[in-house]
Amino acid sequence: MTSLQTRAALVDRVHETAVLDAAIEQLLAGHGPLVRIDGDPGVGKTVLLDTMAARARAKDVTVLRTRGTESEQHLSFAALHRLLRPLLPRIDELPAGQRAALRGVFGIVDGARIPDRFVVGLAVLELMADAAWRSPLLLIVDDRQWLDPSSLDIIEFVGHRLDDLAVGVVFAQREADDLLRDDSTRLHVEGLDDASAAGIVRRRFPELEDSKVSSLVRLSEGNPLALQELTPADVEAYTLAQSQLGSTPKLTRRLQDAFGERARGLPDAARLACLVAALQDGEHVAVTVAASAAAGAVRTEEVSAHLDLAQAAGVLAVDDASVRFRHPLVRAAVIAQATMTERRRAHEALAAVMPDEPARQACHRAAAVVQPDEAIASHCDAVAELCSAEGSVVLAHTLFEHAARLSEEAQIRHHRLLRVAEVAFEMGRYVEVRERVEQLRTGDLHPADRARLVLLEMAFDDGVPEGADAVHRFVASAEAAIAVGQGALAAGLLVVAGRNTYWGATADLLGPAISAAAARLGDDPQEQLLQLVVSSFLTPFASGHAVMSTIRAVDETALDDEVVALLSQAGFVIGDFTRSLELAGAASTGLRRDGRLGFLAAALVLQAFSALYMGRWDVMLTASEEAARLSAETHQPVWLACARLARANLGGLRGTPTEPEAIAAEVEAVAVATSNASLMNGVQLSRGLAALGADDPSRACTELARMFDRQDSAFQMPQSVWAVDYYLEAAAMSGRLDEALPALREVEELVRPTPAPGVLRAVSLARLFAADDDVDARYAECCAVPSTPWHQARRDLFYGAWLRRHRQSVRARQLLRSAASTFEALGARAWVERAHRELTAAGARQIAEKKPDAWSLLSAQELQVARLAAQGLTNREIAARLFLSHRTVSSHLYRLYPKLGIASRGQLHLVLGLDAAGG
Numbered sequence: 001m002t003s004l005q006t007r008a009a010l011v012d013r014v015h016e017t018a019v020l021d022a023a024i025e026q027l028l029a030g031h032g033p034l035v036r037i038d039g040d041p042g043v044g045k046t047v048l049l050d051t052m053a054a055r056a057r058a059k060d061v062t063v064l065r066t067r068g069t070e071s072e073q074h075l076s077f078a079a080l081h082r083l084l085r086p087l088l089p090r091i092d093e094l095p096a097g098q099r100a101a102l103r104g105v106f107g108i109v110d111g112a113r114i115p116d117r118f119v120v121g122l123a124v125l126e127l128m129a130d131a132a133w134r135s136p137l138l139l140i141v142d143d144r145q146w147l148d149p150s151s152l153d154i155i156e157f158v159g160h161r162l163d164d165l166a167v168g169v170v171f172a173q174r175e176a177d178d179l180l181r182d183d184s185t186r187l188h189v190e191g192l193d194d195a196s197a198a199g200i201v202r203r204r205f206p207e208l209e210d211s212k213v214s215s216l217v218r219l220s221e222g223n224p225l226a227l228q229e230l231t232p233a234d235v236e237a238y239t240l241a242q243s244q245l246g247s248t249p250k251l252t253r254r255l256q257d258a259f260g261e262r263a264r265g266l267p268d269a270a271r272l273a274c275l276v277a278a279l280q281d282g283e284h285v286a287v288t289v290a291a292s293a294a295a296g297a298v299r300t301e302e303v304s305a306h307l308d309l310a311q312a313a314g315v316l317a318v319d320d321a322s323v324r325f326r327h328p329l330v331r332a333a334v335i336a337q338a339t340m341t342e343r344r345r346a347h348e349a350l351a352a353v354m355p356d357e358p359a360r361q362a363c364h365r366a367a368a369v370v371q372p373d374e375a376i377a378s379h380c381d382a383v384a385e386l387c388s389a390e391g392s393v394v395l396a397h398t399l400f401e402h403a404a405r406l407s408e409e410a411q412i413r414h415h416r417l418l419r420v421a422e423v424a425f426e427m428g429r430y431v432e433v434r435e436r437v438e439q440l441r442t443g444d445l446h447p448a449d450r451a452r453l454v455l456l457e458m459a460f461d462d463g464v465p466e467g468a469d470a471v472h473r474f475v476a477s478a479e480a481a482i483a484v485g486q487g488a489l490a491a492g493l494l495v496v497a498g499r500n501t502y503w504g505a506t507a508d509l510l511g512p513a514i515s516a517a518a519a520r521l522g523d524d525p526q527e528q529l530l531q532l533v534v535s536s537f538l539t540p541f542a543s544g545h546a547v548m549s550t551i552r553a554v555d556e557t558a559l560d561d562e563v564v565a566l567l568s569q570a571g572f573v574i575g576d577f578t579r580s581l582e583l584a585g586a587a588s589t590g591l592r593r594d595g596r597l598g599f600l601a602a603a604l605v606l607q608a609f610s611a612l613y614m615g616r617w618d619v620m621l622t623a624s625e626e627a628a629r630l631s632a633e634t635h636q637p638v639w640l641a642c643a644r645l646a647r648a649n650l651g652g653l654r655g656t657p658t659e660p661e662a663i664a665a666e667v668e669a670v671a672v673a674t675s676n677a678s679l680m681n682g683v684q685l686s687r688g689l690a691a692l693g694a695d696d697p698s699r700a701c702t703e704l705a706r707m708f709d710r711q712d713s714a715f716q717m718p719q720s721v722w723a724v725d726y727y728l729e730a731a732a733m734s735g736r737l738d739e740a741l742p743a744l745r746e747v748e749e750l751v752r753p754t755p756a757p758g759v760l761r762a763v764s765l766a767r768l769f770a771a772d773d774d775v776d777a778r779y780a781e782c783c784a785v786p787s788t789p790w791h792q793a794r795r796d797l798f799y800g801a802w803l804r805r806h807r808q809s810v811r812a813r814q815l816l817r818s819a820a821s822t823f824e825a826l827g828a829r830a831w832v833e834r835a836h837r838e839l840t841a842a843g844a845r846q847i848a849e850k851k852p853d854a855w856s857l858l859s860a861q862e863l864q865v866a867r868l869a870a871q872g873l874t875n876r877e878i879a880a881r882l883f884l885s886h887r888t889v890s891s892h893l894y895r896l897y898p899k900l901g902i903a904s905r906g907q908l909h910l911v912l913g914l915d916a917a918g919g
Contacts, residue, residue: 012196013048019187020052023168027136028059032162034182037172039189041252041329042225045172048189049140052170061136062086068146070328072282074363074394077105080124080151083139087127095876098123105150117150117391118595121157122883126876128158128167129885136166143328144173149394149427159184160633161884164891182632191222200227208232219254225327229258252329259326260333262313269296270306271334274315276346277307278334279367281360283322287353295349344368359383359395366402377406381416388423397423414443421456430635447480451489458496471497471510475517487522491530494518495566498537502573503638505677505716511538529554529563536570540718544574544754551579561590565603572606573718575756578786581610581619588623592881601630601639608646613722613758615790617826618856618863620650625860626882638679641670645682652690654856655829660690672713681707681716685723692726695830697733701740704730708743721747722758725765729794732769744770757786765791768798775802793822797835804842812842827856857899865892866900870908 023033039045053063066083084102091102101123131137141147141155159169160182176188191197197217201208204227208216215235220226234254263274273292280287285307292303307323310316315334317324325331335343344367351364362376362383369376384399400420407413421436437457445453454477457470474497481490497514501507518534521527532550535543551571556564565587571580584607591600604627611619624646631640648663664686671679684706691700704727706712707720724747731740744766751759764782771778779799787795800815820835858866861882868878875893879886897903900911 012192013044016048016187016189017051019185020048021055023170023185024052024056024059024061027061027138027166027168030164030166032165032167032169034159034162034184035170035187036176036184037170037187037189038174038176040223041174042223042255043189043191044224045189046142049142049170049172053138053140056138061138062131063138063140065140067142068144069283070146070331071280073146073148074398075148075281076150076392076394077148078151079147080154081106083155084124084127087131090127090130093130094123094126098126117153118157118597118883121154122880124154125158125161125885126879129165129887132166133887139167139169141170142172144171145175150391161888164888165885192224193222197222197227205232226255229255234258256329256333256336259330260337263315263334263337266309266313266315267306269298269302270309272296272342272346273303273306274310274334275338275342276349277316277323278325278331279343279346280350283324285318285321285323287350288323290353291346291349294352295345359387359392359399363398363402366406369406372408373406374408377403380406384419393423393426397427410444411446414440414445415449418445418449418453425456447484448486448489451477451481451486451493455493455496468506468510471500472513474500475513478517479520482520487524487527491521491527494534495530498534502537503676503678507538514538526563529567533566533570536573540574541751541754544756547571547574548576548579548756551576551583556583556586561587561594561596562599564590565599565606568603568606572610574754575718575722575758577610577613577758580606581614581616584610597630598634598636601627601634601636604630605639605642605646608643612646612649615788615826617650620646621860622864624650626864637670638674638676641667641679642682645686648686649689652686652693654827655693660686677713677716678719680714681719684714688723688726688730692730693828693830695833697730698736700730701727701734701736705739717750721751722762725762725769728766728769737770741770760785761787761791765795768795775799789822790826793819793831797831797838801838804838809842813839813844816842858896862892862896865889866896866908866912869893869905870912
């Protein structure tokens with residue numbers, strides 16, 4: 001790029017450079033920034049990156065750069081390899097598993113299996129963290145929109161884990177990605193103002209009259225690249241086009257045409273060489289030369305001369321190893337100018353020179369064919385399946401598309417289009433999956449493919465109820481799958497159908513059809529387990545005994561972790577929170593080990609809410625925090641909303657004044673947009689708990705009452721049952737028991753068949769709070785059900801207050817002190833204050849406050865780190881469990897020791913306690 005272009009791009013960029021300078025300062029302070037720059041092609045993003053790189057290097061920052069390349073989008077880890085090339089000599093310093101992962105993806109070890117992307121991500125994070133320990137590290141990624149998905153996944157993974165690391169990540173791309181929800185700094189780069197743009201034009205054309213300067217500025221729209229490439233002749237050409245067509249072509253088209261003029265002026269053979277370079281998968285000059293020679297039937301020496309001509313014309317930049325286009329728009333112009341025949345000839349030549357690269361060869365062979373050809377289609381399909389198995393999802397996607405296009409039979413073509421959609425789902429291409437699903441709904445599909453299509457419909461929308469029509473479609477597809485012997489697929493469909501009715505509170509209406517289909521599942525053990533999961537969604541209380549018996553007897557170590565997570569969900573839905581918490585923990589361990597972070601987020605949400613009802617707020621804190629982070633990272637808005645609600649519940653119970661309502665309002669918007677009754681129910685629970693935590697029982701009663709009103713959007717069973725104790729507690733304290741008693745009577749009748757401990761605790765407590773002259777009997781009933789410290793403390797507070805009012809002060813003080821101690825340990829301020837008021841009224845002379853438990857002094861991630869360190873894990877082992885850098889783990893430990901009043905990790909088990917250490 002010329003010095004004039006650099007000057008032009010930096011004109012009037014004071015704000016932009018100030019933002020980037022602030023990011024450098026943040027990096028130097030040890031808190032890695034994540035910056036996202038967007039703007040039109042040629043607006044100056046790359047020059048801003050160049051400027052940032054130069055300023056960072058001037059402050060002894062190590063700068064690593066890479067860029068997305070349109071022709072390499074299907075080459076897995078290509079951009080990542082370029083980025084990490086300077087650090088590759090340090091791979092040997094990594095732990096063995098991470099070392100093997102990086103060697104595998106970069107082809108350093110032949111034939112290595114492609115490891116899970118999150119294992120690779122952790123290896124890259126550790127490599128960068130160690131490098132940043134020596135000097136701050138800045139990663140600059142240009143043309144993010146063209147990064148191969150494998151590289152993009154890993155670099156984004158690193159970008160979300162920059163706290164406490166001197167590593168910064170800066171992305172530049174053409175359009176802002178509205179799906180990304182993170183704390184990154186956003187910088188939109190626009191064109192230059194008219195005065196700055198006019199100055200550039202006058203430097204290029206000193207003799208140009210003012211009116212033509214203004215016209216050229218207007219035509220360029222202030223785009224620095226346009227200001228360098230467009231000429232006064234372009235003004236006349238596009239003025240004529242506007243008069244004839246009624247509109248001016250888009251800026252990118254005008255630039256493409258300007259670049260295309262240079263290619264059009266080349267000899268035919270040189271243009272053919274440029275076309276081959278544009279269509280090949282990469283920038284390898286040897287491939288371009290060999291294929292151009294084959295396509296033009298000329299010697300390689302002649303091709304080299306043609307490439308020299310293209311370089312002299314400003315179309316290409318060529319050296320001994322690579323051939324690159326001066327700008328991506330030049331490449332687009334070369335392809336756009338070529339005829340169909342020329343493009344087919346170039347693809348055939350490229351296929352001929354790639355015998356050792358079957359996937360790329362298959363792509364070029366297919367691109368050279370226009371009419372259906374089953375032989376080539378079958379070959380593409382077979383190679384695509386191999387690519388998919390090896391993790392080369394973009395190549396697989398391209399090859400499945402070719403296979404579908406060239407298929408001769410409709411059903412086979414639609415099967416291959418389904419594979420295109422499934423691979424698009426793996427790549428996170430939400431819009432494409434939607435489009436493919438719509439395309440295939442009326443297609444000729446085999447029954448098993450029809451069932452897979454229905455599953456794919458819900459792939460991005462777990463937690464978004466689709467209504468009765470969708471549920472009936474799930475059931476019909478499940479029945480068709482059963483008919484062709486696909487029982488496992490059918491069971492999965494029925495789980496989706498059942499969960500759909502759970503989210504939408506429509507089990508009463510749609511449950512019978514789902515149950516009838518589930519009854520036709522076979523005797524396969526996994527199908528039977530999933531049938532129980534379905535029953536838990538549809539009839540949680542009637543199925544409570546069977547589900548509880550099964551999940552308490554099952555050996556989770558013998559099952560797939562996704563199935564374990566589903567059994568945890570079944571336990572949660574029926575109210576067996578003890579077993580649900582155990583199964584969610586087991587599933588989380590396995591899913592975290594395998595890097596299946598999408599499923600892990602859901603398992604962590606289950607862990608958080610089971611912990612809420614068990615009074616295990618330490619587990620709730622860590623699980624909800626990690627679930628929120630992973631849900632955002634894996635683009636699962638409903639699970640993110642659930643995780644945020646769990647955090648709001650904890651804040652409400654502990655008396656945090658503002659956070660719960662802010663989160664509730666945010667989640668309510670998601671619930672309304674998705675028609676998710678379960679989420680809306682959770683919002684009301686959060687508001688009710690926040691009111692109780694603020695010692696405002698009347699407001700709590702009003703908020704919680706909505707959960708029991710069948711006409712309210714927040715009504716959802718069984719979730720409302722688990723709040724009945726809080727509703728009656730608020731009603732009793734606010735003198736509104738008459739309003740709440742009908743809800744209790746309805747719940748009592750509804751839950752009669754189930755032995756689930758969570759249900760028994762909630763109902764027995766609610767009866768105690770509603771008791772009049774039978775308080776002793778209700779208290780005894782509460783004591784007889786499986787208890788938790790939180791349940792016991794609330795029980796003892798109520799009964800102690802009743803004893804105090806009935807002049808049994810000695811017994812009252814004993815119960816109230818015990819309750820106060822538990823509330824203090826948990827940090828439940830409102831309940832602590834109530835217990836202390838009752839103790840004072842009962843004649844307690846001195847009330848010694850107990851310090852909160854150690855876990856409550858730490859952040860969620862600090863607590864996770866502390867627990868694992870207390871179990872004896874090393875920093876690197878903890879980092880691998882939590883998908884963090886070991887340097888971040890070290891920073892957390894350094895900060896948490898003073899909070900806990902200890903000096904080393906050897907003392908952690910003393911302050912956390914055995915249960916917390918093992919939790």
